[in-house]
Amino acid sequence: MTRIAVFGTGYLGATHAACMAELGHEVIGVDVDAGKLAKLEAGEVPFYEPGLEDVLKRNLQAGRLTFSSSYREAAEFADVHFIGVGTPQKKGEFAADLTYVDSVIDTLAPLLARPAVILGKSTVPVGTAARLAEKARAKAPAGDGVELGWNPEFLREGYAVQDTLHPDRLVLGVEANRTTRVEEAAREIYAQLLSDDIPFLVTDLATAELVKTSANAFLATKISFINAIAEVCEAAGADVTMLADAIGHDIRIGRKFLNAGIGFGGGCLPKDIRAFMARAGELGADQALTFLREVDNINMRRRTRVVDLTREAVGGNLLGFRVGVLGAAFKPDSDDVRDSPALNIAGQIQLQGASVTVFDPKAMDNSRRLFPTLSYATDIESACAGADVVLVLTEWQEFRVLNPASLEPIVRQKKIIDGRNCLDATSWRNHGWAYRGLGRTGPLP
Ligand code: UDX
Numbered sequence: 522m523t524r525i526a527v528f529g530t531g532y533l534g535a536t537h538a539a540c541m542a543e544l545g546h547e548v549i550g551v552d553v554d555a556g557k558l559a560k561l562e563a564g565e566v567p568f569y570e571p572g573l574e575d576v577l578k579r580n581l582q583a584g585r586l587t588f589s590s591s592y593r594e595a596a597e598f599a600d601v602h603f604i605g606v607g608t609p610q611k612k613g614e615f616a617a618d619l620t621y622v623d624s625v626i627d628t629l630a631p632l633l634a635r636p637a638v639i640l641g642k643s644t645v646p647v648g649t650a651a652r653l654a655e656k657a658r659a660k661a662p663a664g665d666g667v668e669l670g671w672n673p674e675f676l677r678e679g680y681a682v683q684d685t686l687h688p689d690r691l692v693l694g695v696e697a698n699r700t701t702r703v704e705e706a707a708r709e710i711y712a713q714l715l716s717d718d719i720p721f722l723v724t725d726l727a728t729a730e731l732v733k734t735s736a737n738a739f740l741a742t743k744i745s746f747i748n749a750i751a752e753v754c755e756a757a758g759a760d761v762t763m764l765a766d767a768i769g770h771d772i773r774i775g776r777k778f779l780n781a782g783i784g785f786g787g788g789c790l791p792k793d794i795r796a797f798m799a800r801a802g803e804l805g806a807d808q809a810l811t812f813l814r815e816v817d818n819i820n821m822r823r824r825t826r827v828v829d830l831t832r833e834a835v836g837g838n839l840l841g842f843r844v845g846v847l848g849a850a851f852k853p854d855s856d857d858v859r860d861s862p863a864l865n866i867a868g869q870i871q872l873q874g875a876s877v878t879v880f881d882p883k884a885m886d887n888s889r890r891l892f893p894t895l896s897y898a899t900d901i902e903s904a905c906a907g908a909d910v911v912l913v914l915t916e917w918q919e920f921r922v923l924n925p926a927s928l929e930p931i932v933r934q935k936k937i938i939d940g941r942n943c944l945d946a947t948s949w950r951n952h953g954w955a956y957r958g959l960g961r962t963g964p965l966p
Contacts, residue, residue: 522546523710526599528625530557530588532681532788532857533642533674534605535566536573538588540685541603542580544713550588551595558588569856569883572682596632601706604641605674610792617646617796622653630657636666638706640693642674644733644793646800650726654696670695670703671726673733678787679854690720694729734800737793738813743778744785745819751781751960752822761960762942781960783862783914783940784823786851791817791860823959824862827912827940828869830957834910834936840874843933845908847901847923848915848940849881849888856883858891863914866940868892880904882917902931910936916943925952 523546527538530552538550552558560567564578580586589595595602606621622643629639639657641650654669661667671694676684691711695703704723708715715721724732751761761781769776785791794813801810835842844867851861858864864879871877871894878896881888885897898904901919905911905928913920921943929935935954937944942958949956 523601523706524599525549525601525603525710526551526595527603527605528552528595528629529604529606529621529643530554530561531605531607532568532570532678533607533676534603535561535577536570536676536681536685537603537605537642537674539573539576539580539586540682541710542583542586543576543686544710546585546710547598548580548586549595549598550586551590551592552588553590555590558590562588569854570681571679571854576682592628593632596629596634596637599637601638601640601710602629603672604639604643606643607788608643608645608792608796609788610795614799615795616799617644617792619645619649622649623656626653626657627660630660630667631662633657633661633663633667636663636702637661637668638703639667639669640703640707641669641671644673644737644789644796645671645730646796647727647730647734647804648800650694650730651696654726668696668699668703669726670707671729672707673729675733675736678857679852686714687717688714688719690722691715692722692724692729692732694724694726696726734793734797737790738797738810738816740778741785741790741794741820742813742816744780744790745816747779747781748784748823748960749819752819752826754960754962758962760962762958780942782823782916782942783827783866783959784820786860786862786865787855787857788859791820824866824869826959827866827914827938828873830938831870831875831910831912832873834938834955834957835875838874839870842875842909843907844870844875844877845898845905845911845932846870846877846879847881847904847911847913847920848917849879850884850915850917853915853917854883856881856887858884858887861915863940864888864892864895866912866914867895871895878904878906878908881915882919884915902928905931908932909934910938912938912940913944914940916941920944925949925954929953 525548530550542548608617611618650671754761765779846867848863880898939958
């Protein structure tokens with residue numbers, strides 16, 4: 522059993538804290554946001570994540586998990602300190618904003634009176650870990666007794682608990698010419714995972730930082746690759762979904778992350794590829810990553826494409842038409858609307874004069890906060906009432922299985938655009954709907 526502190530109780534930190542307690546450790550979650558702490562202490566997860574509330578409640582009850590706003594309490598309690606705060610994109614720049622990560626070290630280090638291990642989990646530009654290690658030692662009364670490692674997190678929203686307790690791999694970056702304390706701490710904390718034969722890769726700090734950014738850059742590239750092919754499919758009258766199935770059978774390619782549609786969004790992929798480009802530029806390796814600029818461009822073009830298709834569907838001018846939007850979250854099983862392509866499209870269509878009503882099973886509150894000027898409905902039917910076009914922009918299960926006949930009496934025109942290629946095109950067409958997928962053949966709605 523290790524005594525652990527986790528700094529930051531957002532998506533990453535709250536999940537990590539609860540899951541470390543689930544592994545049997547004693548954990549204190551620390552945040553500066555009193556509102557978040559109050560919810561977590563009451564067993565409430567401040568965002569939607571299947572399965573997390575159970576883990577949280579179970580470990581609160583078992584007394585293994587507590588929350589606090591006090592860095593002093595955490596410094597006195599824990600031997601291993603995880604950094605799980607956000608690294609958002611800087612305003613008006615591509616680079617990552619490291620304010621929160623630095624502030625954890627600035628506040629925590631002066632309180633470290635005895636030897637301690639700091640493990641970073643946040644996604645940071647390569648070189649950050651080495652800098653933070655030096656800073657922590659300079660500021661800590663324990664001095665050289667403070668060692669730092671980087672242990673990047675690969676969890677996906679919607680699968681956060683599963684990905685934390687059963688990851689594909691564990692990666693740990695360690696400092697050169699130091700003791701083996703960091704690795705020993707990680708091996709003890711993750712003992713249960715290691716006994717399940719989860720691959721454990723110990724690297725230098727820079728490699729560990731780059732593993733994370735490269736993995737996200739690869740995933741983003743894969744999505745933009747298939748979306749670029751979707752553009753060609755549309756021009757050539759081919760079907761990108763069948764194409765993806767066919768190329769995906771080649772195990773070197775693989776079918777996963779080849780779903781063409783309105784592209785990637787969320788709190789990670791978009792900002793991570795931009796921060797990666799910015800950092801490569803600082804290191805004098807900018808040419809190496811210029812292709813990511815194109816990956817970003819292809820991705821943003823998907824949004825405009827759906828706006829164009831919607832406009833064409835109503836005869837070339839959106840003014841005065843009604844559009845029902847199903848889906849606002851950046852992906853299903855999440856209430857996250859950060860950089861969500863769905864909300865972005867809804868907003869653009871409204872700005873072109875249409876009246877847009879949005880429904881999402883979980884992301885309504887977050888959407889209202891981010892885009893207060895859109896109209897929101899409480900269910901699928903009210904979102905689609907009187908619609909001239911229906912757009913499906915997040916592939917929630919309840920949208921996938923929608924019965925075309927049930928919407929028929931509600932809409933003004935039977936036109937549907939499937940922004941995620943998640944509906945059964947034949948079934949919608951058989952019910953008399955003008956169906957249009959992305960990168961797929963077929964008449965415009
Ligand atoms: C991602 C990484 O997968 C995860 O490893 C990392 O730790 C954080 O970033 P997440 O942001 O939760 O996780 O979402 P992910 O499932 O990767 O999806 C990202 C976006 O890509 C979503 O908007 C999704 O709709 C889109 N996507 C995904 C596609 O458009 N097509 C696909 O084939 C797959």
